[in-house]
Structures are given as structure tokens and as C-alpha cells.
Amino acid sequence: MVEVALKNLTKRYGKKVAVERLSITFPDNSLTVLLGPTGAGKTTILKCISGVLTPDEGDILFDNVSVLTIPPWKRNVAQFFQTYALYPHLSVFDNIAYPLRERGLSKDEIVRRVKEVAEKLRITYVLDRENPATLSGGEMQRVALARTLVRDPQVFLLDEPISNLDAKLREEMIYEFKRLARELRQTIIYATPDHFEALAVGEQIAIIKDGRLVQQGTPEDIYYKPSNIFVATFVGSPPINLLEGEVKKIDNSVIFQGSGITLDITDIVGEWIKKVSEDKVVLAIRPEDIFILREKQKDLLKARALVSEPLGHETIVTCSLGESEIRVTVKGFINFNYGEDVWIKLNKQRIHVIDAKTGLVVL
Amino acid sequence: MTVTARIVRRKSPVKRALLYVAVIVVCLIFVFPVYWMVATAFKTRAQAFSWPPLFIWEPTGRNFIDIFLKRQTEIEAITGWELELATGSEIFFYNSLIVTSGSIILALVIGTLAAYSFSRYRPAGTDTLMFFILSTRMLPAIVVAIPIYFFYRALGLYSTHVGLILLYTMFNLPFAVWMMKSFFDEIPKDIEHAAMVDGTHPIKIFYKIALPQVLVGLAATIGFMIINVWNEFLFSLLLTERSVRTVPVAIASTRGEVGINWGLIAALETLYVLPAIILIFLLQKYLLRGMTFGTVRGV
Amino acid sequence: MPTRSINTFSIFLIVPALSIVFFLVIFPLFWALGLSFYSYNVLRGGLPVFIGLGNYGKILGDPYIWERFVITAQFVVASVVLEFLLGFALALLFYQEFKGRKLAITLVTMPLLIAPIASGIFFKYIYDATFGIFTYVIQSSIGVKINMTKDYAMLAIVLLDAWQWTPFMMLFILAGLEAIPKHLLESSEIDRLSRFNKFRVVIWPTIRPLVTLALLFRTMDCFRTFDTVFALTEGGPGAQTELISIHIYRVAFKYFRTGEACALAFIVLVIIILLTNLYLRMVRREAS
Numbered sequence: 001m002v003e004v005a006l007k008n009l010t011k012r013y014g015k016k017v018a019v020e021r022l023s024i025t026f027p028d029n030s031l032t033v034l035l036g037p038t039g040a041g042k043t044t045i046l047k048c049i050s051g052v053l054t055p056d057e058g059d060i061l062f063d064n065v066s067v068l069t070i071p072p073w074k075r076n077v078a079q080f081f082q083t084y085a086l087y088p089h090l091s092v093f094d095n096i097a098y099p100l101r102e103r104g105l106s107k108d109e110i111v112r113r114v115k116e117v118a119e120k121l122r123i124t125y126v127l128d129r130e131n132p133a134t135l136s137g138g139e140m141q142r143v144a145l146a147r148t149l150v151r152d153p154q155v156f157l158l159d160e161p162i163s164n165l166d167a168k169l170r171e172e173m174i175y176e177f178k179r180l181a182r183e184l185r186q187t188i189i190y191a192t193p194d195h196f197e198a199l200a201v202g203e204q205i206a207i208i209k210d211g212r213l214v215q216q217g218t219p220e221d222i223y224y225k226p227s228n229i230f231v232a233t234f235v236g237s238p239p240i241n242l243l244e245g246e247v248k249k250i251d252n253s254v255i256f257q258g259s260g261i262t263l264d265i266t267d268i269v270g271e272w273i274k275k276v277s278e279d280k281v282v283l284a285i286r287p288e289d290i291f292i293l294r295e296k297q298k299d300l301l302k303a304r305a306l307v308s309e310p311l312g313h314e315t316i317v318t319c320s321l322g323e324s325e326i327r328v329t330v331k332g333f334i335n336f337n338y339g340e341d342v343w344i345k346l347n348k349q350r351i352h353v354i355d356a357k358t359g360l361v362v363l
Numbered sequence: 364m365t366v367t368a369r370i371v372r373r374k375s376p377v378k379r380a381l382l383y384v385a386v387i388v389v390c391l392i393f394v395f396p397v398y399w400m401v402a403t404a405f406k407t408r409a410q411a412f413s414w415p416p417l418f419i420w421e422p423t424g425r426n427f428i429d430i431f432l433k434r435q436t437e438i439e440a441i442t443g444w445e446l447e448l449a450t451g452s453e454i455f456f457y458n459s460l461i462v463t464s465g466s467i468i469l470a471l472v473i474g475t476l477a478a479y480s481f482s483r484y485r486p487a488g489t490d491t492l493m494f495f496i497l498s499t500r501m502l503p504a505i506v507v508a509i510p511i512y513f514f515y516r517a518l519g520l521y522s523t524h525v526g527l528i529l530l531y532t533m534f535n536l537p538f539a540v541w542m543m544k545s546f547f548d549e550i551p552k553d554i555e556h557a558a559m560v561d562g563t564h565p566i567k568i569f570y571k572i573a574l575p576q577v578l579v580g581l582a583a584t585i586g587f588m589i590i591n592v593w594n595e596f597l598f599s600l601l602l603t604e605r606s607v608r609t610v611p612v613a614i615a616s617t618r619g620e621v622g623i624n625w626g627l628i629a630a631l632e633t634l635y636v637l638p639a640i641i642l643i644f645l646l647q648k649y650l651l652r653g654m655t656f657g658t659v660r661g662v
Numbered sequence: 663m664p665t666r667s668i669n670t671f672s673i674f675l676i677v678p679a680l681s682i683v684f685f686l687v688i689f690p691l692f693w694a695l696g697l698s699f700y701s702y703n704v705l706r707g708g709l710p711v712f713i714g715l716g717n718y719g720k721i722l723g724d725p726y727i728w729e730r731f732v733i734t735a736q737f738v739v740a741s742v743v744l745e746f747l748l749g750f751a752l753a754l755l756f757y758q759e760f761k762g763r764k765l766a767i768t769l770v771t772m773p774l775l776i777a778p779i780a781s782g783i784f785f786k787y788i789y790d791a792t793f794g795i796f797t798y799v800i801q802s803s804i805g806v807k808i809n810m811t812k813d814y815a816m817l818a819i820v821l822l823d824a825w826q827w828t829p830f831m832m833l834f835i836l837a838g839l840e841a842i843p844k845h846l847l848e849s850s851e852i853d854r855l856s857r858f859n860k861f862r863v864v865i866w867p868t869i870r871p872l873v874t875l876a877l878l879f880r881t882m883d884c885f886r887t888f889d890t891v892f893a894l895t896e897g898g899p900g901a902q903t904e905l906i907s908i909h910i911y912r913v914a915f916k917y918f919r920t921g922e923a924c925a926l927a928f929i930v931l932v933i934i935i936l937l938t939n940l941y942l943r944m945v946r947r948e949a950s
Binding site: 379382383385386389390392393394396397399400403411412413414415416473474476477479480481483484485486492495496498499500501502503504505506507508509510511513514529530532533536540565566590593594596597601610611612614615623625628629631632635636639640643644647650 | 668669671672673675676678679680682683686687689690691693694697752755756758760762764766767768769770771772773774775776777778779780781783784785786787788792793794795798825828829833882885886888889893907910911914915920923924927928930931934935938
């Protein structure tokens with residue numbers, strides 16, 4: 001139940017910099033997701049927080065008190081490892097009970113807590129297994145999870161806790177986590193490369209790339225207000241559409257031109273109009289913010305439908321618009337013929353304008 | 364996880380027969396001298412000296428009894444003096460056992476501690492130190508034997524169990540350090556990290572988490588050490604007197620009044636090699652595994 | 663993690679090992695080095711006399727010593743080559759699957775367990791011209807009565823060394839063979855590689871490090887051979903099989919010319935270090 005803050009955290013592996021001057025605050029009593037591609041530095045960050053790794057520079061604070069000099073066995077942090085790290089010479093029960101025994105809890109209390117957490121994770125049936133190596137992947141993962149959750153620490157660190165489970169089990173676990181998070185009322189830091197998980201589970205999301213913090217906010221912030229092109233394309237499936245081009249000021253209008261299309265974006269530009277010069281930009285718009293019609297209507301852009309992928313509740317249609325390809329999400333089962341002419345309308349309120357040079361979203 | 368692959372091809376019966384013949388011939392060549400030695404152990408003096416050599420004879424167990432009874436004379440290997448033996452050969456077996464097991468235990472303890480440090484903490488100069496420890500095996504024994512002879516006499520370690528154990532520990536140390544380090548290297552770091560986060564102090568991590576996982580490695584290491592030290596001759600020759608002498612030296616100094624009593628020598632070595640054979644047979648699987656560590660990475 | 667206490671802990675763990683190495687290897691080595699610059703004879707009595715490089719000069723100028731080196735080199739080369747070829751052939755033989763394989767391997771590795779001093783002594787019996795079984799077998803098959811230890815001493819010790827240590831080579835190479843990943847062998851079968859190519863492309867690269875290691879170990883050990891030869895021939899007849907190790911032993915503990923023995927031992931040490939370095943460099947070059 002502590003607030004964890006990292007200040008200018010830097011960690012190097014030889015010449016390679018894993019984490020660089022990272023400052024981030026994880027609010028207490030909430031579940032913050034560390035979202036980032038593989039190799040972004042998420043594991044390094046978690047291991048610095050638990051104390052297993054010592055940062056080269058920077059500070060780590062629990063409730064504003066530095067914990068750098070406190071060794072991991074005294075920091076009272078629970079960590080789930082991506083590799084599970086089960087103790088191979090102990091039985092399943094002893095694995096889960098291990099941290100409790102190290103803390104000297106009474107035998108009855110230990111049995112009670114282990115059984116409790118085993119039931120929650122539905123692994124009671126493997127508790128008496130002598131050799132953890134004989135468990136299936138999913139079982140191992142849940143045993144490791146149980147070992148983490150059986151404790152009552154200041155902070156929970158979860159490093160890709162459900163990444164290796166099959167799809168069905170993952171769905172179940174995502175639900176469980178959401179529920180657990182609400183029940184536990186602890187500070188939880190959850191690392192994953194999967195943006196689905198992040199959006200579903202997180203109360204706060206912090207996006208990490210190449211050891212740096214890119215954006216931190218609520219799931220809505222991340223999804224609807226990405227701060228740069230990386231966040232915009234990383235989160236969301238199918239990924240956001242990108243149209244490269246230029247912005248020109250003609251009389252009092254701001255016109256976007258590129259990728260074979262021309263779009264008047266005067267009405268959404270607002271304040272930004274003052275800074276407009278002949279800039280190269282990228283327009284970004286999500287597939288669900290595009291409307292597609294079979295009949296021609298005024299003010300609509302002409303496109304050609306290519307491939308339709310029905311998913312059940314919606315269909316993803318890939319269209320060629322001008323010189324680029326975009327994807328549009330349509331509700332229900334729709335099947336367009338290959339090459340069929342369609343007309344699309346972009347929801348202008350949802351368009352993001354991205355400066356092509358800096359990659360920052362300006363709108 | 365390694366899957367041992369072997370050539371299993373359907374062979375023509377001729378090839379198969381040839382294979383077995385080759386195997387039998389090879390086995391004969393290597394086993395025969397050993398067999399001959401064991402056989403000689405059951406021969407009397409006269410039978411051992413007969414010509415043509417006896418392949419069929421009436422065996423006697425006399426030699427095995429004799430080596431434990433008082434023996435008449437014994438010629439000191441170095442100085443050529445004649446000495447009278449106060450006891451039978453059991454003292455030699457006893458000494459060998461003490462010295463071998465003592466040095467193995469000591470080398471294991473000291474070596475495993477060092478190996479753990481080299482593996483997990485990599486103190487400065489790890490690579491150099493490890494190579495240096497290995498290179499002590501390169502030394503011709505005689506280079507170190509001369510100064511140690513004087514050294515030991517000066518320190519009162521001459522002809523003591525402690526002295527010999529310390530020396531043999533030094534012989535076993537490279538095995539312990541190198542082999543145990545490679546076994547420690549194989550433990551995933553995350554397991555120790557998990558134990559740390561779960562509240563375990565590094566010292567406890569060593570004996571509660573790391574050690575249990577390398578027990579297999581201990582078996583292999585012990586196997587190699589036994590081969591290394593059980594049969595050592597030169598240093599035992601130089602640094603021991605009769606009361607501390609080990610069996611290999613006793614074998615060398617077994618000369619009777621008239622010529623060499625081959626039956627006695629054969630009996631001594633037959634008895635001496637038995638424990639080694641049994642142990643190696645038991646540890647066979649581990650020894651093969653221990654040899655491939657670090658040099659070949661299987662899938 | 664607090665680094666200072668971890669550092670002391672890690673050093674504390676290696677101190678016992680390093681102390682043993684120091685007291686039983688480094689310290690005596692330097693003592694021996696020092697002693698090699700003196701003329702000292704225990705039997706003669708009196709104090710050691712400093713003669714600088716006198717011992718070294720005497721040794722390097724002595725043709726008898728050079729002869730020792732030549733004989734030792736002959737022995738090492740002959741033994742190691744023989745053991746390598748035989749060991750390789752045996753490893754290939756035992757690489758195949760057949761009934762009783764495990765037993766056969768146990769039998770073949772028996773020579774390794776016999777104390778070298780014991781096998782040396784016992785081969786004296788086996789080689790004996792009057793009642794040795796070896797002599798008998800030769801006589802029965804070829805009809806010649808030979809005296810191994812007198813007429814063919816060098817051959818005798820090389821054969822003895824090969825008998826004792828070929829299993830060592832075989833084990834190493836076999837271990838290497840067994841570690842070849844199965845899928846590599848299978849794909850070479852599918853690709854219909856010729857036997858030769860299969861060996862060249864799949865087998866040899868994998869076992870090369872172990873073969874190199876085995877050769878290195880065996881060569882170093884062979885250079886230091888003492889027990890077997892000492893027991894079998896005591897360096898004779900004459901000085902035909904007096905290896906350098908036996909000679910040093912004589913000088914040190916028979917004639918007690920301690921200073922000289924130390925100098926000789928050091929020369930041998932330097933040679934071994936050079937050889938090993940050369941060897942490792944050759945191997946490294948081959949690898950790149």
C-alpha cells in the first residue's frame with residue numbers, strides 16, 4: 001500500500017543502456033500497467049524496484065523514502081517472474097509456502113493462506129505434487145502466481161503473469177486480475193507487452209519504450225489521447241491508420257494533402273492554426289472512427305474495398321484510399337467484393353495530427 | 364535437456380557379427396591384464412613363476428591372508444634399508460581411506476564455496492583465478508615435490524595424515540572449483556532472485572536454494588576426485604613413513620626375500636581396486652555428464 | 663542490493679581455496695625457484711652456496727639432459743598419437759548401439775582404475791622374459807622369444823601407457839559424440855550426406871572442443887609420467903627410458919643435488935607452459 005516512485009533511474013548492462021533516466025510514479029492502492037514491447041526495459045524496472053538489481057543512477061522511493069540501501073529480502077515486495085522461477089527441489093505446497101515460512105508465520109496460518117490462494121487460482125489439486133517440473137505450463141504459472149499472491153507485501157510486481165497461458169485461460173485470468181486488484185487494494189505494478197491486457201486490467205498505464213517513459217495515464221488517455229505516434233500505433237487493434245502528407249495554409253483554410261487524398265481540416269485545427277506552416281504531418285485515425293458506405297454521398301472520399309475479415313460482431317475491411325491502404329471497422333457481417341467502390345467518411349473529431357519530424361501528436 | 368543420439372542402423376548380420384567380434388577383442392585387450400592380475404592374486408609363488416604361464420591352476424586364497432599377517436621383511440623403496448613390519452597391510456588401507464576421503468571432503472567444501480562465489484558474484488579477477496587454479500594441474504609433480512618435502516619437514520607435517528590430506532586437497536581443488544562452478548552456472552538466476560524477494564538472506568540462499576540443485580554435480584565431482592587421488596604415488600612416497608603410508612606405496616615396496624612375490628602384489632592391488640571399481644560403476648552416469656559440461660552444449 | 667557486504671561475502675567464499683593454492687603451490691614454487699640459484703646438497707652438508715644461473719648453465723650445456731628431453735618427447739608423441747587413434751576408433755565403436763554396451767564400456771575403462779604404480783609393477787611381471795604372459799603370447803604366435811624390458815624398452819612403456827590411458831581418450835571422445843544433438847544427425851541422414859561429409863560437417867565440429875581438451879590433458883599428463891615407467895624399467899636399461907621426470911627424481915632424492923634438481927624442474931615447467939600456450943593458440947586460430 002505504498003506509492004512507488006522512480007527518479008532518474010538508470011541501469012546499464014555493459015555498454016547497453018536498459019533504462020535511462022526514467023522517472024515515474026506508481027500511485028498507491030492501484031494497478032499500474034507497464035506496457036511496452038519486448039526489450040523495452042520492463043523487467044529491469046521491476047527488478048530494480050524489488051531490489052534484485054541495483055540501479056547505476058537514480059533513486060527508488062517507497063512513500064518518499066529511499067529504499068536503495070535496503071536489500072531485497074528486507075523490502076517486503078512480492079514479485080512474479082516471467083520465467084516462473086519455481087524452486088525445483090521443493091514440492092508445490094512448499095513452493096507457495098516458502099515466503100511465508102521465511103517470514104516465520106505459524107504453521108496453521110501458513111496452511112490456511114496457501115489453501116486459500118490455491119483455491120482462488122484453482123490449483124488445489126496439485127498442491128501435494130512433489131516435483132514442480134511435472135506440472136503443465138499453465139499450472140506452473142499459477143503456482144508461481146500463488147507464491148506471489150500468498151504474501152501481504154507493500155508492493156506486488158507482476159512480470160507478464162499470463163503471457164504463456166492459452167487464450168481461454170488468459171481471458172479468465174484477466175477477469176480474475178481485475179477482481180483481485182479490486183479486492184487486494186494493494187499497489188500493483190503489472191508488466192506486459194500486450195496492449196489488450198493493459199487496457200483491460202490497468203487503472204493506470206505507463207508506456208515504456210527503449211528504457212524511457214513515453215506516456216502515462218488512464219486507459220482512456222492512452223487510447224484517445226496518445227502523445228506520440230508510437231503510443232498511437234502500439235495501442236489498438238487493428239492498429240491506427242496512418243496517412244502521410246503535408247499541411248498547407250490556403251487563405252484561411254488548413255488543407256491536408258497526401259497519400260492521394262485532400263482533406264479540409266480547418267474546423268478541427270483550432271488554436272494550432274497559428275503555428276501552421278508548410279509542415280509534413282501524418283494523419284492518424286482509428287479504424288472504428290471511419291464510416292463506410294456503398295452509395296456515393298456528398299463530401300465523402302472515394303475508396304476501393306479490398307479484403308473483408310469478419311470477426312463475428314464486426315468486420316475489418318481493408319480499403320485502398322488514394323495511394324495508401326486503410327482499415328475500417330464495421331459492425332456486423334459485411335462482405336464487400338474485391339475492388340468494389342465504396343465511400344468513406346472520417347470522423348474529424350477523432351483525427352490526430354502528428355508532426356512527421358518529431359512524431360508528437362499535436363492534436 | 365540432452366537426448367543422447369547413437370547410431371542405430373539396421374545392419375546386415377555380417378556387419379553385426381563383425382561389430383560384436385570387434386567389441387569382444389577390444390574388451391579382451393583391455394581387461395586381460397586386469398584379469399591376469401586378479402588371477403595371479405590367487406596363485407602361489409611357484410604357480411606364478413611357472414612356464415608356460417598357468418591358465419588353469421588350483422587357486423589359493425593364501426595371498427589375501429598373508430598381506431594382513433606379519434610380513435618378514437620389507438625394503439624401503441628409497442633408502443634400501445630393511446625394515447620389519449609391525450602390522451599387516453590393513454594400516455595401508457586405513458591410511459588410503461583417511462587421506463582420500465579427507466581430501467575429497469575438504470576440497471569439496473572449499474571448492475564449492477569458491478565455485479559459488481565465482482559463479483554468482485564474479486569477484487574481480489574471476490577468469491584469471493579460475494584459469495590459474497586449473498593450470499596447477501600442469502605442474503610436473505616433481506617441481507612442487509622438492510620444496511614441499513623440505514617445507515613439510517620444517518613444519519612438522521612430514522608423515523602426518525594432515526599433511527597428506529592438505530596436499531591431496533590441493534590436487535582435488537581444480538576439479539571441485541571448475542566442475543561445481545559450471546553446475547552453479549546452470550541454475551537460472553531468477554530462482555535465486557525469487558528467493559531473495561521472498562525474504563532469504565544470501566548465505567541461506569547458498570545452502571537452501573543453490574546447493575540442493577547441484578547435488579548431481581557433487582556426485583560427478585567426487586567421481587573424478589577419487590580417480591585422481593586414490594592411486595597417487597609420488598607424494599605419498601616422499602612424504603610418508605610406514606605408519607602413514609598409503610597402499611600404492613606399499614605395493615611398490617613389497618619385495619620378498621627372493622625376488623618379487625607377485626601373488627602378494629596382485630592381491631594387494633586387487634583389493635585396492637575393488638572400491639574404486641564399485642564406486643565408478645555406480646557413478647558412471649554422472650561422470651559422463653560431468654565431462655561434457657561447458658564444452659559442448661547439447662539441445 | 664547493498665554492494666559492500668556482498669563484496670566481502672564473495673571474497674570470503676574464495677579465500678580458503680586461494681590460501682591452499684598459495685601455500686601449497688605458489689609459495690613452494692617460489693622457494694624452488696630460489697633454491698635453483700643455489701648449490702645445495704643435503705648429503706654433503708653445509709649451507710647452500712649462491713651460484714646464480716650456475717645450475718641452469720650446467721643443465722643446458724649437458725648433452726645427457728638433452729637426451730632426456732628427446733626421449734621424453736619420443737615417449738609423449740608416440741603415446742598420445744597412439745592413444746588418440748585407438749581412442750577415437752574405440753569411441754566410434756562404442757557409439758553404436760548393441761547389447762551389453764554398458765558392460766563393455768565398464769570393462770574397457772578398467773585400466774584407468776588401476777594405480778599406475780601397480781600397473782607398472784605388474785607389467786614387469788607380464789613382460790618378464792622368463793615367465794611373463796606377454797612373452798608367452800608372442801612366442802606362441804610369432805615364435806620369437808623377446809625380452810621386452812631389455813630390448814624394446816621404449817615400446818614397452820608406450821604400450822603400457824596406451825593400455826592404461828586409451829580408455830581416457832575414448833571416454834572423452836565418446837562423451838562428445840553422445841552430446842551431438844539428435845536432430846543434427848537426423849537431418850544429415852535425410853540430406854543423404856556421405857559418411858565422410860557427415861563426419862566433417864556434423865560430427866567433427868561438435869566434438870572438436872572435447873577432443874582438443876582431451877588431447878591437451880593427455881599430453882600434459884603424459885609429459886609428467888612417472889609412476890608407470892619408474893616401476894617398470896626404473897629408467898633402464900641404462901638410461902633408455904629415463905624420462906625427464908625420473909631423472910629429476912633421481913637428482914633430487916638419490917643424489918640430493920637439490921639446487922640442480924630445482925633448476926631442472928623449473929626448466930621443465932617453462933617448457934610445459936610454452937607448449938600449452940602454443941597449443942591453445944593453435945587451437946584458437948583454427949577456430950577463427
